[in-house]
Amino acid sequence: MKLSLLVGTMTGTAQLVAQELELAWDDGELQVETLLMDKLDESVFARDGVFLVVTSTYGQGDVPDNAKAFYERLKAQRPDLSRVRYGVFGLGDRTYAETFNFGGKRFDELLAELGARRIGERVQHDASSGVLPEEMAVEWGEGWLALAREAAAAGVS
Numbered sequence: 001m002k003l004s005l006l007v008g009t010m011t012g013t014a015q016l017v018a019q020e021l022e023l024a025w026d027d028g029e030l031q032v033e034t035l036l037m038d039k040l041d042e043s044v045f046a047r048d049g050v051f052l053v054v055t056s057t058y059g060q061g062d063v064p065d066n067a068k069a070f071y072e073r074l075k076a077q078r079p080d081l082s083r084v085r086y087g088v089f090g091l092g093d094r095t096y097a098e099t100f101n102f103g104g105k106r107f108d109e110l111l112a113e114l115g116a117r118r119i120g121e122r123v124q125h126d127a128s129s130g131v132l133p134e135e136m137a138v139e140w141g142e143g144w145l146a147l148a149r150e151a152a153a154a155g156v157s
């Protein structure tokens with residue numbers, strides 16, 4: 001199975017999460033590739049396999065700067081993503097109570113609007129919790145990966 005990690009980050013935390021997941025998961029049978037969102041457009045969804053959006057939140061509940069063009073382009077182009085299966089690992093901070101984890105939420109809502117189907121629940125890391133996001137991701141990821149494999153085996157990825 002192939003898995004593409006799509007990373008939205010401002011100060012590198014989401015990228016670190018993706019690196020840890022890649023280290024934990026990429027074993028030849030599962031091929032994991034990390035893609036920073038900076039230069040992505042809708043053509044990324046033509047890749048084989050499943051997708052995991054790993055993104056933080058900035059500003060007033062915005063996606064990070066490196067994700068903005070990608071997000072806006074998807075919104076404007078509205079590609080048909082009905083063949084896409086994805087998960088979301090969001091990074092945020094509950095101190096921002098009104099906009100907690102809105103980066104992940106925005107991508108989740110947009111991808112669903114475009115017909116993509118989520119695998120599992122959207123995850124929300126809270127930087128104020130003291131739990132390291134990369135540790136949370138690796139622990140959570142086992143269950144998510146099992147669901148992703150089921151989705152891929154069912155031939156819907």
Ligand SMILES: Cc1cc2nc3c(=O)[nH]c(=O)nc-3n(C[C@H](O)[C@H](O)[C@H](O)COP(=O)(O)O)c2cc1C
Binds near residue numbers: 011013059092093
């Ligand atoms: C200026 C600033 C604004 C932020 N705004 C939000 C926000 O609106 N909602 C939220 O949940 N987290 C917010 N955060 C927290 C970050 O999303 C969180 O610290 C995350 O782990 C950073 O990941 P990154 O290094 O990959 O960008 C903000 C952080 C900063 C520094």
